């Protein structure tokens with residue numbers, strides 16, 4: 042899922058300082074599961090904003106609402122009237138949701154309430170870790186199901202580099218070395234010979250480097 | 264073209280000729296300055312000139328901005344010293360690297376050391392975006408392909424002069440997983456590396472074991488291995504290397520020797536303590552050189568005394584490696 046983190050209250054307060062009536066719009070999918078911008082968090086942010094603005098003697102017309110997803114028109118369109126009734130929106134969805142809102146409501150300021158951080162998963166309660174960078178050409182079949190693009194600090198195709206020590210990455214002693222993980226996993230699968238093969242220079246044109254990515258599925262078109 | 268003992272020369276650099284003639288080679292390292300002052304290079308080059316056969320020019324080592332390695336390599340050529348230009352994958356994509364290689368060859372550079380590069384979080388611009396379009400192994404492949412197949416990385420033909428480098432790489436026998444390290448060298452050999460320099464060696468028995476395993480894989484005839492050594496400057500430096508440098512293995516024995524070196528010298532006498540440490544550091548380094556020289560497959564040593572280049576002549580002398588061989592033009 043997409044993992045995000047709530048922005049500091051101060052920053053959000055600044056963004057909406059000049060607006061009277063503000064909607065805090067939560068999103069009920071990824072950001073809800075990672076406790077950054079779901080219904081509960083949207084409510085909490087709205088009340089924090091109200092309190093902060095009250096202390097400054099400013100308008101406290103802060104309302105909140107949550108929709109299932111801000112990345113699909115079918116969930117965005119039904120809240121047209123609600124959005125029309127406010128001066129600005131703080132969206133606690135990921136960057137995709139914020140942009141979905143901005144595209145639908147052209148004349149309404151939409152502000153991000155979270156920092157969209159990575160594609161990952163909660164590995165244990167309270168700990169979220171990156172797993173994929175959407176490189177567009179998945180090689181997990183070659184690396185024992187461990188992604189070197191996202192999980193190696195240098196996205197090496199032929200690791201581990203000389204900084205791998207005691208299973209940890211040179212960049213951060215808390216972080217497992219992705220290539221040690223790949224090595225261990227291939228050993229368990231009885232596929233260590235894969236480590237001996239040279240992986241060619243990666244084609245990054247399928248990744249963000251190739252420009253905006255788009256998929257057309259004729260079979261799904263109306 | 265062939266060398267002194269008939270081995271085919273592919274590039275004809277001094278380093279290649281000495282190695283193929285069977286000399287025990289000594290390479291050094293020069294860290295470019297964090298400014299645009301040419302005189303720094305001239306001064307450091309002066310220490311290295313007669314002590315080593317070729318000199319590595321680091322490429323923004325530890326991700327700190329420094330004078331560019333190609334410019335410094337050219338300065339060394341003008342000073343009559345053979346450079347080994349380092350190239351990392353951290354700051355340049357395949358377009359920039361290939362362009363630099365064309366330029367470096369045109370300027371007379373003939374040895375290239377292909378590296379992954381230290382992560383930018385270690386340096387003075389941790390906010391920088393890193394590149395890592397290639398890694399050290401795919402970089403080696405690319406340099407080899409440009410030379411031997413006269414093709415750019417994309418497969419297009421290089422029309423006209425191709426860049427021809429004697430191709431180097433790095434090995435760290437002390438990184439993990441230890442069992443995989445000789446295989447990693449095998450991969451570099453398969454990619455086309457011709458010589459490698461190792462991470463600083465303090466743990467000689469472990470390095471010996473690594474070399475044995477490389478021998479078991481049949482690598483010793485396929486690649487020239489230069490053992491990396493360097494002088495420890497102080498007790499604090501020894502402790503720092505032992506605990507804080509990723510991939511470095513400094514046995515307690517040397518930390519103790521550095522501690523003992525200043526026994527009896529009062530704390531206040533900073534100068535005497537510094538000198539005692541430096542003497543001991545140089546002595547340990549020369550001892551390690553003598554030990555690694557006896558290990559089968561070690562074709563030379565690579566002395567890393569960055570920011571202490573002045574120690575190199577003494578180390579080489581103490582290790583009994585002077586004078587350096589001369590080559591006929």
Ligand code: SF4
Nearest residue numbers: 173174176179180188
């Ligand atoms: S290889 Fe690419 S698509 Fe597959 S997990 Fe890694 S970044 Fe994601």
Ligand code: SF4
Nearest residue numbers: 193202210211218219
């Ligand atoms: S230590 Fe491992 S994860 Fe870290 S950069 Fe090196 S290979 Fe990648």
